[in-house]
Amino acid sequence: MCICSAFLGSQPVLMINDPELITQMNVTDFNKFVDRNKFVSGNGFNDRNIFNLIGDEWKQMRSVISPTFSSGKMRSMHPIIIEAVKRLEAYLATKAERKEEVSLKAVMSNLTMDVIASCAFGTRIDTHTDGHTSEFVTQAQRALGGNWRLWVFFLFTSIFPQLLKWTKFSPIDPGVERFFRDAVSSIAKRRKSEKVKPRDYLQLLIEAQDRGNGAHPSGPDTDDKLDTNAEQIFAETGGQALTGHKTSHPIISDDDFVTNSMIFLTAGFDTTSSLLSFLCYELAINELCQQRLYEEINKFCDDINYETISQMPYLEACVAETLRLYNPITTVGRIADEEYTVGDTGLTIPVGMFVAFDLHVLHHSPEYYPDPMRWDPERFMPENRHKLVPKTYMPFGTGPRNCVGMRFALMEAKTAIVQLVRRFRFRRSVNTTIPLKFKKFNFILDAEKDIKIEMKIRD
Numbered sequence: 001m002c003i004c005s006a007f008l009g010s011q012p013v014l015m016i017n018d019p020e021l022i023t024q025m026n027v028t029d030f031n032k033f034v035d036r037n038k039f040v041s042g043n044g045f046n047d048r049n050i051f052n053l054i055g056d057e058w059k060q061m062r063s064v065i066s067p068t069f070s071s072g073k074m075r076s077m078h079p080i081i082i083e084a085v086k087r088l089e090a091y092l093a094t095k096a097e098r099k100e101e102v103s104l105k106a107v108m109s110n111l112t113m114d115v116i117a118s119c120a121f122g123t124r125i126d127t128h129t130d131g132h133t134s135e136f137v138t139q140a141q142r143a144l145g146g147n148w149r150l151w152v153f154f155l156f157t158s159i160f161p162q163l164l165k166w167t168k169f170s171p172i173d174p175g176v177e178r179f180f181r182d183a184v185s186s187i188a189k190r191r192k193s194e195k196v197k198p199r200d201y202l203q204l205l206i207e208a209q210d211r212g213n214g215a216h217p218s219g220p221d222t223d224d225k226l227d228t229n230a231e232q233i234f235a236e237t238g239g240q241a242l243t244g245h246k247t248s249h250p251i252i253s254d255d256d257f258v259t260n261s262m263i264f265l266t267a268g269f270d271t272t273s274s275l276l277s278f279l280c281y282e283l284a285i286n287e288l289c290q291q292r293l294y295e296e297i298n299k300f301c302d303d304i305n306y307e308t309i310s311q312m313p314y315l316e317a318c319v320a321e322t323l324r325l326y327n328p329i330t331t332v333g334r335i336a337d338e339e340y341t342v343g344d345t346g347l348t349i350p351v352g353m354f355v356a357f358d359l360h361v362l363h364h365s366p367e368y369y370p371d372p373m374r375w376d377p378e379r380f381m382p383e384n385r386h387k388l389v390p391k392t393y394m395p396f397g398t399g400p401r402n403c404v405g406m407r408f409a410l411m412e413a414k415t416a417i418v419q420l421v422r423r424f425r426f427r428r429s430v431n432t433t434i435p436l437k438f439k440k441f442n443f444i445l446d447a448e449k450d451i452k453i454e455m456k457i458r459d
């Protein structure tokens with residue numbers, strides 16, 4: 001067990017990387033550690049984002065957002081993802097014909113941008129070819145880019161949290177905020193008059209907002225059976241997710257509506273493109289694994305759909321192992337809501353203390369994962385799962401406040417890999433870096449230089 005303390009600006013932080021304690025605090029004692037932070041800036045765009053919401057307001061918002069990520073909803077969004085992957089395939093085929101190398105992070109970011117534009121903003125774009133001219137891409141890149149606002153925001157939160165409140169400072173540029181507000185509200189208006197409505201995330205939010213305003217009373221999602229495989233391997237939520245609060249049709253304000261469409265960009269963009277890049281890289285340098293995956297995919301012939309991509313054990317293992325070795329988010333944090341004694345350590349945390357849980361250390365510990373720096377999907381094959389040490393794997397966090405977009409990310413990544421491995425053979429090129437080096441001071445794990453490989457069209 002390792003517990004240590006540090007300072008984040010002026011804020012003392014307790015760092016924990018013991019699997020039992022992490023689970024106890026995030027799952028069993030979740031109600032004492034609900035929030036990531038406690039600052040309210042007064043800027044609705046910032047404060048109403050589910051990532052930042054606090055206490056009961058978070059619970060209400062989570063109860064609205066979670067159903068939009070049910071299996072049934074994922075199935076209805078799956079064709080949108082397939083369409084986006086086909087645009088990527090067309091682009092890669094041109095690269096392959098010209099015998100050009102592929103920059104993985106760049107192409108996977110473009111794919112993820114296309115998927116987000118379609119699913120969260122009802123806007124079809126082709127970032128691979130029109131990226132330079134698309135206003136959507138320009139504004140999204142401004143929202144994502146490590147701009148000065150983000151750094152000032154973190155400075156304020158860690159050293160002068162009061163300044164946030166006084167200045168209502170937002171890490172998002174006001175011009176970007178205006179662009180997305182206008183975009184979302186004009187699409188929402190247009191949708192109201194359309195007879196056939198697309199089954200995307202934006203439409204699900206529109207319906208949730210209507211329900212809050214008393215329109216369209218809805219029943220439970222009858223198509224919400226769990227992806228048991230994914231649920232079991234990737235995250236534990238605990239049984240007590242959202243107790244003691246009112247879940248019936250909360251009111252969704254316009255701020256809520258826009259800022260919670262933006263979560264796809266702020267929380268789902270870099271994470272998913274990072275998973276896809278590292279997975280393609282590993283398949284390129286481990287050709288036997290790639291061949292095995294190709295053979296597994298071929299068993300499903302042309303029957304590739306939302307159900308079948310969940311029935312491929314080797315695909316699941318490759319994704320899981322990539323998220324172990326290259327977990328995009330290395331640390332998650334919570335604030336203590338009450339004084340708390342940490343297991344049998346004798347340590348007592350005061351109210352308001354920030355606790356950081358180090359997922360990276362868990363995933364890379366030789367005690368839990370022998371030869372931890374080796375990418376080895378075998379660890380996650382069904383016949384080997386009993387050897388995994390429980391509670392040591394949590395790429396999507398753990399407990400009721402884990403990643404709400406997990407199913408979406410897994411669906412997108414699996415769909416892309418299945419389509420791409422069927423069509424292309426990934427190979428290392430003269431410029432493929434082995435071993436990889438990583439960027440410092442990045443929020444999301446990223447290689448120091450974009451990863452280059454070759455993709456050849458299969459015979």
Ligand code: HEM
Pocket residue numbers: 050051052062263264267268269271272275327328329332333395396397398399401402403404405406408409
């Ligand atoms: C491979 C891709 C992804 C990874 C590895 C990932 C990982 C994570 C992690 C570690 C957390 C923190 C959990 C915690 O504090 O316990 C998180 C939270 C979150 N993620 Fe993801 N994520 C991914 C993709 C996505 C996508 C695609 C979306 C949206 C569509 C998304 C939306 C969110 C949101 C909204 C939260 C905050 C949840 C809350 O506070 O209730 N993520 N994610």
